[in-house]
Amino acid sequence: MCGIIGIIDLSGDVSERLFKGLKLLEYRGYDSAGMAVIDDNRLHVVKDRGRIDEIHEKYDFLTLKGNIGIAHTRWATHGAPDKVNAHPHIDCMGSIAVVHNGIIENFMDLKTELMEQGHRFRSRTDTEVIAHLFEEYLKNEADVETAFVKTLRKLDGAYALAVLTVKEPQKIFCARVDSPLVLGVEGEKVYCSSDIPSLLPFTNKIVPLEDGEYAVLTPGNIMIKRISDGSPVRRAFKELDMGIDEAKKDGYPHYMLKEIYEQPYSIRYALGIQRNYLELMADFIDRSSRLYIVAAGTSYHAGVVGSYIFSRLARIPGLPVIASEFVSRYGDSISVEDSILAISQSGETRDVLWAVEQAKIRGATILAVVNVLASTLTRISRIYLHQQSGPEIGVAATKTYTGQLAVLYKIGFTLARKRGKLGQDEMDRFVDELNKVPEVVEILLKRCDHDMRKLANEIKDSKYVIFLGRGVNTATAYEGRLKLMEISYIPSLAYPAGENKHGPISLIERGIPVIGLVQDDETKKLMISNLHEVRSRGAKTYVISSIDDNDIREVSDVLIKVPQVSAIFTPIVYAIPLQLLAYYTSVLRGLDPDKPRNLAKSVTVI
Ligand code: F6R
DSSP, rough: HHHHHEEEEETSSHHHHHHHHHHHHHOOOSSEEEEEEEEEEEEEEEEEESHHHHHHHHHHHOOOOSEEEEEEOOEEEEOSSSTSSSSSSEEEEEEEOEEEEEEEHHHHHHOOOHHTTTTOOOSSSSTTHHHHHHHHHHHHHHHHHHHHHHHHHOOEEEEEEEEETTTTOOOOEEEBBBBBEEEEETTTTTEESSSTTTTTTOOEEEOOOOOTTEEEETTTEEEEEEEEOOOOOOOOOOOOOOOHHHHTTTOSHHHHHHHHHHHHHHHHHHTTTOOEEEEEEHHHHOOOOOEEEEEHHHHHHHHHHHHHHHHHHHHOEEEEEHHHHHHHHHHHOOOOOOOEEEESSSSSSHHHHHHHHHHHHOOOOEEEESSSTOHHHHHSSEEEEOOOOOOOOSSSSSSHHHHHHHHHHHHHHHHHHHTTTTTHHHHHHHHHHHHHHHHHHHHHHHHHHHHHHHHHHHHHHOEEEEEOOGGGGHHHHHHHHHHHHHHOOOOOOEEGGGGGGTGGGGOOOOTEEEEEEEOOTTTHHHHHHHHHHHHHHTOOOEEEEEEOOOHHHHOOEEEEOOOOOOGGGGGHHHHHHHHHHHHHHHHHHHHOOOOTTTTSSOOOOO
């Protein structure tokens, strides 16, 4: 996730406003930043690695003069966080500047073509292809807007863009596909930005750009059209009545809810992970004798799901281990032939780092899935995959959990292909379905919000709550329990439903809520009979399932029906109602879900 902003202001230099807006976007990424303005028909660019203030101290953004400009704060995805990879990116002639948030999935193909046509690339980013592609179209196309649209139509992936060209020095061209972009106006001044809060110091007259649209900004005017057919879009400005703090949460009352609702995007970003890194990671896993999946808390639950995925898709056993237990349980048996796949959102969890350091001393290969770039874990691992969920501010992990799962599916499929463990048809069907998961999540969020609010109201005063799952959703049950417990403080239990009869069933009494997760696989029948066991002893059963048949209905006091997906993908789809349940329960109990007591976002102590 990165932040972009563009401003046209004929009454003065834009750099001061760009700088102010950029600072408000810094939460979206902070490994490098840059600004480009057009002055006297020439582009002037300042950029470097580091935080915005550090770069400002070194170069002073305010020395940039000009009435039109764009700026960027980066959270690296393609290419290391250094000066050359910082945005804005320019074309060969230095007459086009681009800032971008998102991932251009076909950038390697485009780059190869453009290099064959003689374009010289400076960076390793996906973004730079946009500048060169636009440059290429402008060679034969007199109309700048047409060249811009042709450029957009060649791009696959997600993007929010703002582009300057000296050919039309009073215009900003911008576009949006699956990455946020809003537009603002204040008299003759016009703006585009990744979010509303960064515009609120200047204007409250805002209009969102929707997916599949582009806009041409000129002084005092904004024209919006569809990328696909160039048809004009009429959309009225809204006059917002909210402060920056409220707007930072995109109008949501808490970061946690905002982050839950960001999942269609964040999962899509995670699925866009670069193939060459996946291949490398899969090579290491394939070569190792044993694979340990090491993580803490929510990330451990992702690891448990990962172990099912790797076994099901690639016939590879991966042993999930809670990081703080790893050294005492397996330290003595780790060898040079083993791989450790560490999963950590922050990349700074001390328990995880300790386990990894000890395994490394014993010669094991360290692999990682992380969200925070340049974190300690990225530095000590041989290969890491960046899940690209963007900063998560709510203490409870939500979008980063489903992002981790998305990356684990990608690893699973890469391994399966390498080892020839899935038939081509099955592989194609699964991969196709995985790519549609972000859309499913979008539908699901709309569908289940109300149900989960209602359910939260029913369980909010419960003595305790029990979560049951089997197979791939055992971990979803653990995750549902952790979410509910950590932000609502209601004691909760979760265990594989088969364990019921070995003890926990004694806890069942009249009215105790049992939340059951049922997927359509070999566990379905057993899960249904486990739900009968608890229901016949007085428990109230709330069942989350994409199955809707008589067996399920018969065993559910309340059935929360979620969209149909193959059983293997249900851990993403079933986790989302559980996140909403925890959130609404916490709010109904008068608590702050963003800041649960005694917890920190990153746990750097043992
Ligand atoms: C729970 C939660 C924690 C973290 C755990 C590991 O909602 O966020 O359980 O998952 O502290 O953190 P990372 O993933 O940063 O290693």
